Amino acid sequence: MSHDNEHLGVNQDPRVSRRTFGLATVAVGAAAAGAAMSAEASVLETDVTFEVAGLPCDGALFTPSGRGPWPGAVIIPDALGLRPVFRDMGRRLAAAGYVVLVPNPYYRSQKAPLITGEFDFSNPADRQKLAAPRALLTPDNVTADCLAFIAFLDGLKTVSKKARIGFSGYCMGGAIVMRAAAARPDRVGAAASYHGGGLATAQPDSPHLLVPKIKAAMYFGVAADDDARQPEAKTLLKNAFESAGGDAKIEVYPGARHGWCVQGSAAYDEAAAERAWAELLALYRRTLV
Numbered sequence: 149m150s151h152d153n154e155h156l157g158v159n160q161d162p163r164v165s166r167r168t169f170g171l172a173t174v175a176v177g178a179a180a181a182g183a184a185m186s187a188e189a190s191v192l193e194t195d196v197t198f199e200v201a202g203l204p205c206d207g208a209l210f211t212p213s214g215r216g217p218w219p220g221a222v223i224i225p226d227a228l229g230l231r232p233v234f235r236d237m238g239r240r241l242a243a244a245g246y247v248v249l250v251p252n253p254y255y256r257s258q259k260a261p262l263i264t265g266e267f268d269f270s271n272p273a274d275r276q277k278l279a280a281p282r283a284l285l286t287p288d289n290v291t292a293d294c295l296a297f298i299a300f301l302d303g304l305k306t307v308s309k310k311a312r313i314g315f316s317g318y319c320m321g322g323a324i325v326m327r328a329a330a331a332r333p334d335r336v337g338a339a340a341s342y343h344g345g346g347l348a349t350a351q352p353d354s355p356h357l358l359v360p361k362i363k364a365a366m367y368f369g370v371a372a373d374d375d376a377r378q379p380e381a382k383t384l385l386k387n388a389f390e391s392a393g394g395d396a397k398i399e400v401y402p403g404a405r406h407g408w409c410v411q412g413s414a415a416y417d418e419a420a421a422e423r424a425w426a427e428l429l430a431l432y433r434r435t436l437v
Contacts, residue, residue, distance in 0.1 A: 187243035200296040206259045207251035208235050210242035219311035219436040220301035221246040224321030230260035233411045247307045257281040287353045294328035312337025314432045323355045330358035338435040339364045340428050342409045343371040348384035359388035365395040365435045369424045371406040
């Protein structure tokens with residue numbers, strides 16, 4: 149879960165956008181699917197820009213229809229950044245009753261989208277496009293970003309200050325949500341990582357070492373191939389939360405490959421993605437109160 153080569157051989161199309169994201173007929177009936185699509189259609193989507201350490205950070209904000217306030221939530225995209233499929237996720241989560249911010253994690257480099265067209269992680273030239281922007285995502289910068297995301301949401305009248313905030317992250321976003329939970333344990337009530345990378349390493353700044361600071365309930369959905377590469381990661385996480393008396397659920401998804409949650413990835417698995425989404429909603433309903 150910590151290796152950059154976890155993506156090798158995975159092709160992704162950042163242009164993918166499906167308004168009916170995740171509405172699998174195996175997961176919901178036709179009536180429920182229609183209701184969900186209607187709720188998503190009524191969500192207000194706004195492109196936003198706010199300041200982080202003197203720099204403009206762009207992102208997408210999704211607000212439910214009706215009268216708020218609602219709990220706030222942040223979705224941290226994977227290595228390819230803010231793009232249509234993550235807007236779809238933001239829209240879907242907002243339809244469930246949350247004010248959702250999907251920030252551009254690479255705002256220090258350029259406005260989203262960072263990548264256009266198809267992207268092949270097995271191609272060195274493609275991977276090189278991410279090198280400089282990702283190098284700026286240091287632990288200190290990531291922590292500052294998360295504090296700014298929380299402050300932005302808390303500055304909105306539509307966000308309930310009585311309810312805690314949730315974070316969900318994909319791929320590199322998994323480590324970021326852990327840093328968010330550690331940075332504001334008083335404000336972050338839940339955090340979920342899906343096929344997260346770099347969660348438990350031998351480095352002195354490994355996210356799992358932050359667990360004693362985390363008060364949020366956490367969920368870790370681990371890809372089977374990530375687990376095969378680094379089977380000790382889930383054990384390190386488990387031991388860290390048990391030692392700290394934390395609230396964490398860690399699951400390996402059998403047969404699911406790195407990137408299984410993200411539409412447009414060759415690893416996308418709709419049934420497993422729906423299960424992951426259900427876990428996120430259950431976590432938020434239990435904790436963001």
